[in-house]
Amino acid sequence: QKxxxxxxxxxxxxxxxxxxxNCTYSDRVSQSFFWYRQYSGKSPELIMSIYSNGDKEDxxxxxxxxxxxxxxxxxxxxxxxxxxxxxxxxxxxxxxPLVFGKGxxxxxxx
Amino acid sequence: EAGVVQSPRYxxxxxxxPVAFWCNPIxxxxxxxxxxxNLGQGPELLIRYENEEAVDDSQxxxxxxxxxxxxxxxxxxxxxxxxxxxxxxxLCASSSEMVSEQFFGPGTRLTVL
Numbered sequence: 001q002k003x004x005x006x007x008x009x010x011x012x013x014x015x016x017x018x019x020x021x022n023c024t025y026s027d028r029v030s031q032s033f034f035w036y037r038q039y040s041g042k043s044p045e046l047i048m049s050i051y052s053n054g055d056k057e058d059x060x061x062x063x064x065x066x067x068x069x070x071x072x073x074x075x076x077x078x079x080x081x082x083x084x085x086x087x088x089x090x091x092x093x094x095x096x097p098l099v100f101g102k103g104x105x106x107x108x109x110x
Numbered sequence: 111e112a113g114v115v116q117s118p119r120y121x122x123x124x125x126x127x128p129v130a131f132w133c134n135p136i137x138x139x140x141x142x143x144x145x146x147x148n149l150g151q152g153p154e155l156l157i158r159y160e161n162e163e164a165v166d167d168s169q170x171x172x173x174x175x176x177x178x179x180x181x182x183x184x185x186x187x188x189x190x191x192x193x194x195x196x197x198x199x200x201l202c203a204s205s206s207e208m209v210s211e212q213f214f215g216p217g218t219r220l221t222v223l
Contacts, residue, residue, distance in 0.1 A: 004152075034211065043201055043214040044153065088152050097166055098143075098212060100152025 006101035019076040023089030036088040079108045114215030128190035135204030145201040
């Protein structure tokens with residue numbers, strides 16, 4: 001059973017701080033890693049994808065991947081109240097279905 | 111570019127009634143997915159289509175759920191008969207190829223009374 005684990009939270013950070021969201025996965029052959037943001041009552045929105053070890057930056061978002069440790073993280077710099085949402089980590093390996101974690105709820109306090 | 115379109119957005123039915131959901135993927139996306147999402151959980155795959163072919167339906171409860179994707183574009187997911195436990199959000203997503211990013215539609219929130 002392929003698993004993706006996330007701390008459910010809530011993770012509370014003050015406005016302007018760095019929010020760090022973590023995800024571990026069980027399938028060692030996983031190749032593609034995604035972070036989705038989901039506001040309450042809305043559908044998941046893709047915000048980052050990463051395929052190789054290291055960091056990938058996009059605006060205030062940085063995804064970090066460590067395949068040896070089976071660990072992927074998302075950093076949000078200068079957190080804003082509008083970043084308050086549930087962040088879903090998703091993983092797949094080649095031609096296999098995407099497996100989602102349960103998500104981490106982030107609350108940015110103004 | 112238009113996103114994934116789903117209808118209806120909300121549906122309330124009584125148990126044992128049939129229900130159908132419709133999805134139109136992003137233009138040019140050959141792969142279409144139907145997911146189910148319960149409160150506090152991540153989406154769970156029900157079925158994946160590559161063009162017209164259902165290539166992964168192992169999680170689809172085939173005794174009551176069915177899906178089709180005629181002509182390889184839009185798709186319909188049906189439940190007959192619906193049970194109380196089917197209350198959830200049904201999400202449709204599409205991608206241009208299996209390993210690339212998936213984009214979700216707004217979802218259909220189903221309530222079975």
